[in-house]
Amino acid sequence: MRKKTSMKDIAAQLGVSTALVSYVLNDKYPDRINAHTAQKIRDLAAELQYQPNQIAKSLKNAKTFTIGLIIADISNLFYSSIARVIEDEAKLHQYNVIFGSADENLTKFEELLKVFVSRQVDGIILASPEGSESCFQFLTERNIPFVVIDRFYPNHKDVNAVFIDNYKASFEAIEHLSQQGFKNTALVTLASKLHHLQLRTKGFEDGAKQFQNNICPTILEIPEDILSEEVEKRILQLLKNRNDIDSVYFTTNKIAIEGLAVLAKYKIAVPHDVGVICFDEADAYKIFNTSITYIKQPLRQIGHEVVELLMSLMNGNKLNKHIMLDTTLVEGNSSKMFC
Amino acid sequence: MRKKTSMKDIAAQLGVSTALVSYVLNDKYPDRINAHTAQKIRDLAAELQYQPNQIAKSLKNAKTFTIGLIIADISNLFYSSIARVIEDEAKLHQYNVIFGSADENLTKFEELLKVFVSRQVDGIILASPEGSESCFQFLTERNIPFVVIDRFYPNHKDVNAVFIDNYKASFEAIEHLSQQGFKNTALVTLASKLHHLQLRTKGFEDGAKQFQNNICPTILEIPEDILSEEVEKRILQLLKNRNDIDSVYFTTNKIAIEGLAVLAKYKIAVPHDVGVICFDEADAYKIFNTSITYIKQPLRQIGHEVVELLMSLMNGNKLNKHIMLDTTLVEGNSSKMFC
DNA sequence: GATATTTGTTTAAACGATTAAACAAACCTA
DNA sequence: TAGGTTTGTTTAATCGTTTAAACAAATATC
Structure with missing residues (x-):
């Protein structure tokens, strides 16, 4: 029932400031800090199983390392497969995914968008339902990078998107x-x-x-x-x-x-x-x-491209990409007349 | 490209303190606050499309309204269906879900667990892989409520779980x-x-x-x-x-x-x-x-029960429940000898 | 008319981290 | 030995909220 360890706890136990703890655990001024002190801090952090509070970090750094994913329905195989690939690709960049199903329903979709904005996601990947085009402006105004997958809106050529031909x-x-x-x-x-x-x-x-x-x-x-x-x-x-x-x-x-x-x-x-x-x-x-x-x-390529594109946008690059990928025809016997 | 509105902005524009803004927007002392001032604050908040920063709230309140979900694989229909139900049920309680696929792999599973702890999730729902029993102690020590679904560990009868017979x-x-x-x-x-x-x-x-x-x-x-x-x-x-x-x-x-x-x-x-x-x-x-x-x-019942149970644990109740649900046999012709 | 109460609002600390700037001591250097 | 540099550490502000406590002005009470 031990309370979670914070930098304060480590600092207090060693009689140093939290700043020093932060510098050590983030390897900030490695050639400035006394090696012995640094080791003590690292040891105690390990002993107390210190886990940084990502929420506090996010607040300070204005970066949550979170991607919001809105799809039609997570229990539909196509979308859950996409979700899976996006999860994996995001993890490669230390990002996590929060998700929501919009059911092709505009109200649900807008609700989800608000929640994601509230939670300060760094970027959003979405398969937006019919009539949702106004969200593009909403997100752009707020400077929140986003990429549309699966779908394409010909009236919104400024929107970044990954889709198939x-x-x-x-x-x-x-x-x-x-x-x-x-x-x-x-x-x-x-x-x-x-x-x-x-x-x-x-x-x-x-x-x-x-x-x-x-x-x-x-x-x-x-x-x-x-x-x-x-x-x-x-x-x-x-x-x-x-x-x-x-x-x-x-x-x-x-x-x-x-x-x-x-x-x-x-x-x-x-x-x-x-x-x-x-x-x-x-x-x-x-x-x-x-x-x-x-x-x-x-699928894998779609997931890869969309996450890479989003990462680039989140790094501040101004892009306007429409990535169109090719499908493959997998031939079975159902289309062979003479079989 | 407008910056996100904060309480500070609203307070500054109206020449009041952020405390007052907070009280008004959270309906904290409705009979104390001047109705006219309150209205002005609400109006400006609406006009500036103020969205509370959930990260700051989480830090202050030590509550993230987030549930972590670890399943074997989101692209497996059984788990994605469960994920969908859990998402819906969580939403009823204003909770969001962050998820990860562990692939029945212990290392991935432990990684995910650490990430979730870092992100201060309020509770965790997990279908843990073989050999993951040590996580139960890890979570208990940290006082993080969790419920196991789908699976049951007979050596860990103290663990809350929802599963079928x-x-x-x-x-x-x-x-x-x-x-x-x-x-x-x-x-x-x-x-x-x-x-x-x-x-x-x-x-x-x-x-x-x-x-x-x-x-x-x-x-x-x-x-x-x-x-x-x-x-x-x-x-x-x-x-x-x-x-x-x-x-x-x-x-x-x-x-x-x-x-x-x-x-x-x-x-x-x-x-x-x-x-x-x-x-x-x-x-x-x-x-x-x-x-x-x-x-x-x-499925729906499993999702419902697991979220309700977790909610109860997150509300501080000490429980030790094993909720065992019945399956239904859906009869088709594949099991009818004389058909 | 002095005191108590109510009404409306502000002050300031806190959550857990980050980080620029300040500081003190030790060590050059001329 | 005064001044400069290096080394090692601390101070304090900040992110956007919340909230107990303080405060001032208006109103009620005797």
Whole structure:
């Protein structure tokens, strides 16, 4: 039940000032301080298991070594994987991460932002929800460095961001399907105005036009808050009643899982009855009776780039970077017509 | 680029003392302070978008409103779901969460613990790895409230913990399989000395004895750090070469996914060729061609109980609670012999 | 009208660290 | 031996809050 040791305690026990203790433990004037005294201080600090009070340090230095991370939902595999990488990368720079889930909800998001500002985080990484653009000004005014991940706001080109080439990923996905012989791909996506999702749709449309000669391809938009059974109904309708559609492209892993579940449940054979390509990885793919072709995001690289960029901003560099990374197409059998 | 507003700024602009500002903004002596002055202070605070410096508050009050969370790996669905619930529950009490992944690695774990102590977290929630028992004394000495989740250390009955009835869950899983007609269940589990996993094994053994008259049931232990192909080989060997085994019980969701993937890949029909029951939920189950029977942990309740318990400890209550919660068996077709 | 009470506000120390500046003693140096 | 330099350490202010205690002016009490 011992009280936590402070510099004061060490100083008092040795009859020196706290300044000296601070200098020694921070190796401040190594050639000035008496070696013997220094050793005594270090020994006592070790004996009392002194741990500096990071809060006091933060107050004095106006630096908390904390990064705030706001994501849609920590229990979504994509975001938790990103969170994991960011945690590791931050640790390399002695930074810690505090996090919050915003659930694509503007109010929650703004609440979190306020809390992070209150806690004097040195920087923020965020995947901000629809309509959150005003936060950019809020943070800029307060001089708080931040980087947007996953998303991109074309009206805010001044905002630093790390994201993937969503358009190209989609475009190439359709190119791939077409090369494999699929002539009419349908898109199943989230109903959302978020630019990165729009780009996935755009890439799909342009790909369909270019590679499948399809000016007006089928698009199914699933609203965010819809019930699982309703999703099932809509996807089933698309797949059962439309013989002209020979393949499907799911634009998020959540939707892909819903979709694959429907395929499994209604014994729609992949790729025989319908070809499949998905965005993002998922554990679930391992279990599907056909190996799944999917678009893989470079998670580790995203995490690395975003932390490096943020560190640079926190070091006072004025930057305006848009780091766009490439995805990889991991080929399974779900997109092979003749297999 | 405006500097952050402090109480000092507000006080200076209105020609009052910071004490008064503090009293007003914290509603400290509402019937003492001149209503007009109070309003002026509140107005200016709003106008300048004053956000209290939580760091300074923490230093003064010796309270950070921060909970440290150490889990094995934030990118594992079970832990990220728990993290999510804990985040939400903590928020209800105005607490924030800082987190770290320990990867079942003792050194990383101890590092994290030190960082959290440094940062003066008010309490810690941890799923501590094998061999980490000495941390309990470390935390107790420093008077830092903590609660263990998921795991239980029988040699440390003084430690507060929230966990599920692993033994019963396993025991009932075998009872269920036996009721459905399965006569010889094999266990596939992680090679680990962690007590909660041992209990899953014990429950299985006792269940096999009781319900299947099997004194020495088959157990396959998978080492933690093994390659995926090697896992596949071992599971395949078990399932293909042992005709006497009619069902399998996977004790973690990670292992279950590996196992189900093997079943899917080698067209081993479930439940026709082999019955299946799994521990923990997974998105992946949705996609399997048979609906999966699994043991569901009450995640929300675990998160709720652990935060409530920690809050109580942080309020100075001396408690010694072991909160054991029940799991639910979610019945799918994978464990129905005649389906 | 002297004293007590209430009302409204300020003063100053504290939390645990950091750090510029001051200081004292010991040691050159010419 | 006076003045300068070096060595080793302390003093005191500071970061942004909180809060007990002090204080002054206005009001109530007898």
